[in-house]
Amino acid sequence: MLLTIAWRNIWRNRRRSMIVLISVIVGVAAMMFTDGLSVGMIHQMLDNRIGSHTSHIQIHAKGFNDNRVIGKNIEKTRIVEHAIEQTPEIRHWSRRVVTYGLLSSALSSSGGLIIGVEPEREPNITSIRESIVEGEYLSGAPHEVVIGRKLAEKLQVGIGGKVVGMASALSGDVGSDLFRVVGIYETVSSEFDKTHMFTTLDNAQSMLELDDRVLEYAIIVDDINRVEEAAAQLRRNLSADYEVLSYIDLLPLLVAQMEMYDEMMYIVYIIIGLAMIFGIVNTMLMSVFERIREFGVLMAIGMKNAYVFRMVMIEAFILGVIGTAVGLGLGALFILATGSVGIDLSMFAESLTAFGAGAIIYPKLTMTTVVNVVIIIPLTALVGALYPAVKATRLQPVTAIRYV
Amino acid sequence: MKLLATLAWRNLWRNRRRTLITVLAVIFATWLSIAMRGLQLGTYDQNISWALNLFSGYIQLQHPGFEDNPSLHKSFRFTDEMRAQLDEDARVRGYAPRIYADGLVSHMDNSLGTAIFGIDPEVEADVTRFRKKIDNGRMIAARSGEGIVVGRTLLKNLRASVGDTVVILAQGYDGAMGNMKYRIAGAVKTGMAEFDRAAVFMGIDDLSELVSMPGKISVVAVSLHDLHEVDAVAADLNAAVDTSKVRALTWEKVMPEMKQSIQLDNYSGMLMLAILIIVVAFGILNTVLMSVTERFREFGILLSIGMPQKQLVMLVFIETMYIALVGILIGNVLALGVNWYLSEYPITFSGEYAAMMEEYGWLPQMHSVIRLSSFFNTSLAVIMLSLLAAFYPLYRVYKLEPLKGIRYT
Numbered sequence: 001m002l003l004t005i006a007w008r009n010i011w012r013n014r015r016r017s018m019i020v021l022i023s024v025i026v027g028v029a030a031m032m033f034t035d036g037l038s039v040g041m042i043h044q045m046l047d048n049r050i051g052s053h054t055s056h057i058q059i060h061a062k063g064f065n066d067n068r069v070i071g072k073n074i075e076k077t078r079i080v081e082h083a084i085e086q087t088p089e090i091r092h093w094s095r096r097v098v099t100y101g102l103l104s105s106a107l108s109s110s111g112g113l114i115i116g117v118e119p120e121r122e123p124n125i126t127s128i129r130e131s132i133v134e135g136e137y138l139s140g141a142p143h144e145v146v147i148g149r150k151l152a153e154k155l156q157v158g159i160g161g162k163v164v165g166m167a168s169a170l171s172g173d174v175g176s177d178l179f180r181v182v183g184i185y186e187t188v189s190s191e192f193d194k195t196h197m198f199t200t201l202d203n204a205q206s207m208l209e210l211d212d213r214v215l216e217y218a219i220i221v222d223d224i225n226r227v228e229e230a231a232a233q234l235r236r237n238l239s240a241d242y243e244v245l246s247y248i249d250l251l252p253l254l255v256a257q258m259e260m261y262d263e264m265m266y267i268v269y270i271i272i273g274l275a276m277i278f279g280i281v282n283t284m285l286m287s288v289f290e291r292i293r294e295f296g297v298l299m300a301i302g303m304k305n306a307y308v309f310r311m312v313m314i315e316a317f318i319l320g321v322i323g324t325a326v327g328l329g330l331g332a333l334f335i336l337a338t339g340s341v342g343i344d345l346s347m348f349a350e351s352l353t354a355f356g357a358g359a360i361i362y363p364k365l366t367m368t369t370v371v372n373v374v375i376i377i378p379l380t381a382l383v384g385a386l387y388p389a390v391k392a393t394r395l396q397p398v399t400a401i402r403y404v
Numbered sequence: 405m406k407l408l409a410t411l412a413w414r415n416l417w418r419n420r421r422r423t424l425i426t427v428l429a430v431i432f433a434t435w436l437s438i439a440m441r442g443l444q445l446g447t448y449d450q451n452i453s454w455a456l457n458l459f460s461g462y463i464q465l466q467h468p469g470f471e472d473n474p475s476l477h478k479s480f481r482f483t484d485e486m487r488a489q490l491d492e493d494a495r496v497r498g499y500a501p502r503i504y505a506d507g508l509v510s511h512m513d514n515s516l517g518t519a520i521f522g523i524d525p526e527v528e529a530d531v532t533r534f535r536k537k538i539d540n541g542r543m544i545a546a547r548s549g550e551g552i553v554v555g556r557t558l559l560k561n562l563r564a565s566v567g568d569t570v571v572i573l574a575q576g577y578d579g580a581m582g583n584m585k586y587r588i589a590g591a592v593k594t595g596m597a598e599f600d601r602a603a604v605f606m607g608i609d610d611l612s613e614l615v616s617m618p619g620k621i622s623v624v625a626v627s628l629h630d631l632h633e634v635d636a637v638a639a640d641l642n643a644a645v646d647t648s649k650v651r652a653l654t655w656e657k658v659m660p661e662m663k664q665s666i667q668l669d670n671y672s673g674m675l676m677l678a679i680l681i682i683v684v685a686f687g688i689l690n691t692v693l694m695s696v697t698e699r700f701r702e703f704g705i706l707l708s709i710g711m712p713q714k715q716l717v718m719l720v721f722i723e724t725m726y727i728a729l730v731g732i733l734i735g736n737v738l739a740l741g742v743n744w745y746l747s748e749y750p751i752t753f754s755g756e757y758a759a760m761m762e763e764y765g766w767l768p769q770m771h772s773v774i775r776l777s778s779f780f781n782t783s784l785a786v787i788m789l790s791l792l793a794a795f796y797p798l799y800r801v802y803k804l805e806p807l808k809g810i811r812y813t
Contacts, residue, residue: 015693016690016693016694019686019689019690019693020686020690022686023683023686023687023689023690026682026683026686027679027682027683030679030682031679034672034675034676034679038672067514067561067563068561069513069514069563070513071513100508100515100516100517101508101515101517102506102507102508102517102573102575104575104581106579107475107477107579108475108476108477108506108575109506109507109574109575109581110506110517111506111507111508111516111517111518111519111602112517113517153472153473154473154474154475156473156475166508166573167508167515168510168513168514168515172512172513174508174510174515174573195517253759253760256756256757256759256760257760260756260757260760268676271436271680272679272680272683274432275429275432275433275680275683275684275687276683276687278425278426278428278429278432278684278687279429279683279684279686279687279690281425282422282425282426282429282687282690282691282694283690283694285421285422285425286422286694345668347664347667348664348665348667348668349664351660351661351662351663351664351665351667351668352664352668353661
């Protein structure tokens with residue numbers, strides 16, 4: 001019954017309640033949209049890293065991630081591949097050779113990562129093949145290399161141009177080979193484009209005297225949320241000679257940034273909530289004082305203080321809940337609408353690509369955003385109503401009835 | 405007018421609690437907004453100065469094609485006329501010529517890609533600070549013959565120590581590969597991941613020999629006494645030199661990512677504050693509307709005994725202005741306190757957050773600044789939004805008919 005009375009009380013002063021509602025709705029929707037945009041950007045950064053090279057899980061010889069020397073290679077490939085096949089969550093995997101080297105053209109040279117991949121399987125893992133803007137991806141023939149546009153510009157080579165790749169071979173000598181540029185790719189990160197060059201696995205193995213040895217296994221799992229389980233399963237099946245690293249281990253700074261962002265957003269929501277509290281306190285106070293005589297009568301005929309208190313609190317809570325619900329709906333609608341089209345932030349293009357995000361950001365709705373809103377806003381409405389509700393209960397019925 | 409002002413003030417205090425709460429809301433929004441802007445702007449300034457003084461300099465002289473294609477072929481001769489131009493400009497604090505090249509550095513089994521910087525250590529001191537970041541060993545002190553200094557992480561990844569000899573392989577100006585042995589004289593910890601991981605510093609003459617590029621250099625890094633003179637000095641330099649061979653670029657063009665990430669952060673900060681002030685403006689709307697509708701009977705009587713409608717509107721307007729102004733005033737004072745405190749005692753981060761900021765090239769520190777424009781702009785925004793919020797209630801007063809007011813329930 002208190003609920004019905006509270007509900008009707010709210011609508012007795014429609015304009016006032018509407019204004020409070022609108023302020024909550026606007027605050028909530030605006031915050032959600034800003035949140036969605038930022039979350040979208042961070043997730044894009046992560047997806048770009050995973051999709052361009054990192055993949056979900058990597059397997060190396062132990063110690064390779066800290067010190068990427070060719071000596072830390074995987075010789076017993078059969079064992080690792082057997083372990084991979086035993087793990088059902090794994091959808092795709094491929095072998096790679098990854099090493100620091102120097103790529104030189106006739107005019108210029110540049111250092112970076114020389115990556116030997118399996119041309120038929122690697123496209124299941126990364127999106128480099130789809131990122132080709134000129135020429136073609138690796139066909140499997142020897143002496144082919146695919147480089148980023150930034151690198152092609154720096155080396156001043158085009159399709160068909162000749163480059164020499166040099167890196168430390170297994171024996172300690174400098175291994176080198178002549179390559180022809182068959183394709184040029186472009187990702188959202190120009191830094192990546194400048195430092196990652198791809199050739200075939202066989203070619204890299206022969207250049208570096210590796211025979212059949214492999215330096216890295218890249219793995220994509222079915223469900224990214226179950227990555228840690230797949231990694232744990234792999235660790236169980238492999239000895240301590242190997243390290244199994246998920247993208248969380250491989251991109252610690254990015255993951256830390258995502259977690260940090262969630263914490264920060266929490267604080268921002270609280271600040272906006274605080275700003276709303278002032279409006280709610282004032283509104284509830286005014287609504288209580290308007291009804292002092294009424295409260296006096298109610299208390300005189302026997303309504304307990306606790307009920308009066310509860311009634312006022314429920315009124316504020318309802319306002320908070322409706323405002324949150326509508327604001328949530330609006331905000332979600334906005335995020336989902338712009339989420340498919342994307343927001344063009346090309347005036348910040350250079351810095352966005354330096355972060356690895358790309359010039360068009362796709363806002364994203366996350367559970368964290370929704371939970372933050374649903375918990376914080378109605379709570380602030382309740383907190384705002386505390387003082388007025390307490391004032392209502394302190395009324396003396398007789399004085400209240402005679403209030404002018 | 406004086407009558408209206410007194411009436412307005414007294415009206416506010418007829419309902420003390422409501423007025424106080426509304427003023428408190430304005431104080432909260434103003435104080436928070438100015439404090440946050442102070443932090444944001446202060447941190448930007450600090451980061452810009454820090455980054456420029458660390459390595460890039462305020463202005464760089466480069467070959468026109470170097471910006472798009474930083475290769476050895478886009479180098480130039482640092483002529484005496486150019487030197488004279490810089491020497492004569494009192495705004496220039498110092499300048500340092502450099503050569504940039506890419507190479508491979510090898511130590512025993514380990515080879516890693518590296519960015520090689522040929523520097524003139526004596527003049528670098530006038531321009532940048534990275535020489536002070538020596539972590540191990542010593543900095544090279546001459547244009548040649550003193551060995552190399554490597555980034556700390558690079559040293560670790562090479563599994564080398566100070567005093568070891570490494571081989572550096574690089575492609576020369578003529579296209580041929582050159583390699584030479586060098587002794588590691590020291591290691592630096594600049595705090596910027598890209599440098600610590602891949603940078604090798606050697607004497608500019610040593611690098612010139614390695615890449616067979618006698619007489620030409622890649623850039624001249626110039627530092628000024630005052631950051632804000634950057635555009636003017638660059639313009640003057642460009643007017644004085646032969647821009648087909650060399651031109652002056654401000655730091656904003658040399659490091660556009662820094663400028664843009666600052667802008668991005670700036671705009672998103674302003675957006676958040678705008679949302680904050682809007683929410684408070686709604687609170688003001690509610691309060692003023694409430695106080696106005698409560699007094700409709702009183703207003704109706706005032707109007708019927710002859711008070712001009714416009715004066716009544718002005719009365720309510722002044723009431724709203726009082727609330728906004730008192731709130732803004734106190735908010736400004738509080739914000740001044742906070743900003744002053746944080747400019748003297750900046751917030752320093754540690755742990756994961758610090759590592760993350762350093763990775764992006766930002767200092768793990770938040771520093772505030774007292775900039776009059778942010779106080780002014782925020783206060784202006786609060787006043788404008790308060791006025792906007794009061795529009796509807798003022799409109800109601802404007803349209804109020806005396807009898808309707810008197811009979812209002």
